Amino acid sequence: MEFLGTVLGLVAFIFILGLIIAVHEGGHFFFARRAGILAREFAFGMGPILWKKKKGETVYSVRAFPIGGFCAIAGEELEDDPFKDRPRVKLDIKNEVIHGFYLNVENDDIKLPVYDIMEYDIFDQEETGNLYMEVIREGERFKFSVDPQAMVYLEKLEYQIAPYNRTLGAKSKRARAMVMFGGPLMNFLLAILAFFIFALMRGFPNTNSNKVSGMDEDNPTLAYEAGLRNNDKITKLKSGNLELVINAWDDISNFMASYTNAGKITPIEVEYVRNNQTATTNVLPSILFSSLAIEGQIHYVNNNPVGIKVLNYISASDGMINNSALEKYYTKELIITKFNNIEATNLGEVFALLNNFQGNNEMDALNKIELTILSDGETATVKVQPYSKAIMDYQMKTNGIPVVKVAMGISPSYKFNFLKSIGYGFTETLNSSTAVFSTLKMLFTRIISVKSLSSFVGIGAVTVKLAKQGILPLLHWLGLLSVNIGLMNLLPIPALDGGRLVFLGYEAITKKKPNQKVETWLIGITMLLLFGLMIFVTINEILRIF
Secondary structure, eight states: HHHHHHHHHHHHHHHHHHHHHHHHHHOOOOHHHHTOOEEEEEEEEEEEEEEEEEEEEEEEEEEEEEEEEEETTTSOOOOTTTTTTOOEEEEEEEEEEEEEEOTTTTTTTTTOEEEEEEEEEEOTTTTTTTEEEEEEEEEEEEEEEEEEEEEEEEESOOEEOGGGGGGGGGGGGHHHHHHHHHHHHHHHHHHHHHHHHHHHHHHHHEOOOOOEEEOOOOOOHHHTTTOOTTTTTEOOOOOOOOEEESSSSSHHHHHHHHHTTTOSSSSEEEEEEEEEEEEEEEEHHHHHHEEEEEEEEEEETTTTTEEOOOOOOOOBSSSOOOOGGGGGGGGSSSEEEEEETTEEHHHHHHHHHHTOOOOOOOSSGGEEEEHHHHHHHHEEEEEEBOOOOHHHHHHHHOOOOEEEEEEEEEEEOOOOOOOHHHHHHHHHHHHHHHHHHHHHHHTTTSOOOGGGGGOOOHHHHHHHHTTTTHHHHHHHHHHHHHHHHHTTTTOTTTTSSHHHHHHHHHHHHSSSOOOOOHHHHHHHHHHHHHHHHHHHHHHHHHHOOO
16 A cells, blocks of 8 residues: 555656646747747657657657756757758758758668758848758759748758747847746746645635544544544633633634643643533643654653653754654654753743754754653663754744644634635745745755755655645645746746846846857856756755665
8 A cells, every 4th residue: 555655656746747847838838939939849858759749830749857848949049050061961842942951961761852052041130031042953053942941850850940030039028038937937827726726625724613623533633542523512621720611713722822831741621512412531732843853742651741752753864954863762662851951841941942942053062952862761862953943933934833833633624715715826826935035045044055955856755745645735735846946947047047037137238139159158057057956966865865
């Protein structure tokens, strides 16, 4: 079953990645076609061609490596002269018009006459409408018109010529800007749609109700194990001297906030109504230490609290967090008894320690806290590095994840709301965009390092994990990835769409086009640098996993 889930997750990853790329390149393609620009190829993936089909002027292809894609737009880069250093050519001529140029004149399978090239213009930068080629054969000189859709045939490649009026450079600055911006624009629209469908399917918390939801026997929470079930109505919560009558979900939230702030360690007595019958149960809540990637629960021995039993733990060492020292102790039972010199059961002080933890100190020792642990009856001390305050503030702002959270494992009921779903699509796209800029800021201010970035390996691993949780997490993930790719492509780097927009801005200000050779050189260099960064991040991520 686990294997099948992984396979389905990989399929989901390929589908999501393919959809985002197809939508992005489709944006470039749509606005290029709308402006009358020749789009020679629309490709998914990079590397050798696995499949291709030509429809109209465009070749649609699937390439070997599903790590990107492209839309080959005429004039996006400097157009090569196919006849440079080629004095002879075979011509496919119909009614005195050239429809095909065969550059491999030594190929005897092409039964066409060979001509010596004298003069030609297949680009027509002056836009006279006169495409021609003058040639000599057997001492006689000919001047043929050239079809604007004529094909150039190389040994293993064929492509359609692009007269100047069919290239990117011939169009207005506005049209060129829309071609460049079209890809990211479509990514943002895809994100809005994904978040809209997510909200439509999930609904919105019914905060006016005290009815619980989210009880699942396949993934039982502490509340489920204590006996709570879907549609139970919570009427009162009590723990020691803390007590509150519950009429709506906000009352539950307020009680849990007071419980957390007081550093309570006692179970919560839950009074609830089911089938018009009132009953009570006790729930000992869990404590999620988000900055340490640990979920625990107060552990009792002979009715005495001795520490925090680790229920779930994610080993991590990525430059932002390092809790890997716990890994060898994470057996059947791992108890944390102290945080630095603070007793783990003194939750008020433990929470204060973690909430006030700054991190990002030049002295590495100040970036760690010491845990005293009890594992298999033996005591040990380990040092761990929590996420810094800057990172946790970012997590709280963008994802609502606090440094610590105390929870019983219950959720409110959800209700359908079409208008709210539309608004959610836009607001979540905006929030995700803000998160990208926050990440970039932390990267440039060295709060996080390049080693913390994720490659396709990490994105694939997260996708597989989310796929096992269902369609809703995947939809939200699709929206988040689409926003990220859209914004990253708008960075002012020559190889990306944002760099091309910078060149357009330069042209608008100076009233002259940038040198196309320099532009092409910059695009090539930055493309190599980006591929190098991708390889570095991928290798680093693989080493981190294994």
